[in-house]
Amino acid sequence: MDKRHPTLADVARVAGVSKTTASRAINGAYGTSPTVRDHVRAVAARLGFAPHTAARALATGRGGPHRRDRIEVLIVDPDPAAMSAKPFYGRVLAGAMGALGDEDLALEVRRVAAAPSGEDDAPFGRLLINLPEAAVAALARRSRTVALGRSAPGVTFVAPDNDGGASQAAAHLVATGRARIGAVFGPSTRCADERKAGFLRVMAGAGLSVASVDGDFTRATAYAATRELLRREPDLDAVFAACDVTAMGVLQALRETGRRVPHDVAVVGFDGSALAEAADLSSVYMPVEEEAASAVRRLLDPALPPAGRLPTTLTVRGSS
Incomplete structure (x- = not known):
């Protein structure tokens, strides 16, 4: 009688899966569906297979100091109130959690004021937001990495x-007859620069100049910037805000200086967040949840093709 203990190869053969899939299913690691996981575990139990403790620790990453059972969402934002004040981040987390589904991976969120340097406890994968190219490239050498927004050469991104x-x-404001247009743009980041370039290109094509200031995607800065714009250009009849949080500061400044929206000044934001809907704000909708979900799917399966640029759509409401 064959007294040998069943091996992982035996489980894989009987279950009709690869050894890698069998290992993932038995150890509860990423990369297997609940149906496959239950099937493989049932076969293992029937055969009397017992995984070696040390091997299990290596397979799951739970047996040592370097945990590889999590995806880290790493956000660089100097605003201490960013996570509560900016709906964008909540939408990112909602999309990321939806994409994880039943995967046995934790989602860890870390906001820092500046890009981290040096070695750290490398996770299974990282989703990076607002990091400079050099930092993205360095982190990509240590774990799977996907950036939200175009970043370092060779690093997968979704934008x-x-x-x-x-x-x-810009085209909407021109088409509605606005001619004295201002803008509160964003900080010096890739996404803010792209929005600025697109807006100014259309304005230049229409033969219109733009009175603008750069902001930082916070309401307080946008409020002060709009007050300054109105001091310089009191006859403005439209303002483009580079994000919906910025638009809230713009609306506050207009209200406090007696301007009616949209009768005196039209306002258009960018994000398409719940803030825009609540404020009856015209805003460019971007599919943040799908952007984050697409990024997580590419962390789980690096063989997926590039996501390309996700479409954005202007939703016109009462502010313009």
């Missing part, structure tokens, strides 16, 4: 069509 969305906003 909305920022340029095209801002172009739609």
Whole structure:
């Protein structure tokens, strides 16, 4: 009688899967569906297969100091209130969690004021937001990495069509007869620069100049910037805000200076967040949840093709 203990290869053969899939299913690691996981575990139990403890620890990453059972969402944003004040981040997390589904991976969120340097406890994968190219490239050498927004050469990214969305906003203001137009743009980041370029290109094509200031995607800065714009250009009849949070500061400044929206000044934002809907704000919708979900899918399966630019669409509401 064969007294040998059943091996992982035996389980895989009987279950009709590869050894890699069998290992993942038994150890509860990423990359297997609940149906496959239950089937493989049932076969293992029937055969009397017992995984070696040390091997299980290596397979799951739970047996040592370097945990590989999580995806880290790493956000660079100097605003201490960013996670509660900016709906964008909540939408990112919603999309990421939806894409994880039943995968046995935790989602860890870390906001830092500046890009981290040096070695750290490398996770299974990282979703990066607002990091400079050098930092993205360094982190990509240590774990699977996908950036939201175009970043370091060779690093997978998922991004909305920022340029095209801002172009739609500009074209809408021109088409509705606005001619003295201002803008509160964003900080010096790739996505903000793309929005700025798209907006200014359409304005130049229409023969219109733009009175603008650069902001930082916060309401307080946008409020102060709009007050300054109105001091310089009191006859403005439209303002483009580079994100919906920025638009909230613009609307506050207009209200406090006696301007009626949209009768005196039209306002268009960017994000298409719940803030825009609540404020009856015209805004460029970008599919943030799908952007984050697409990024997580590419962390789980690097063989997926590039996502390309996700479409953006202007939603016109009462503010313009």
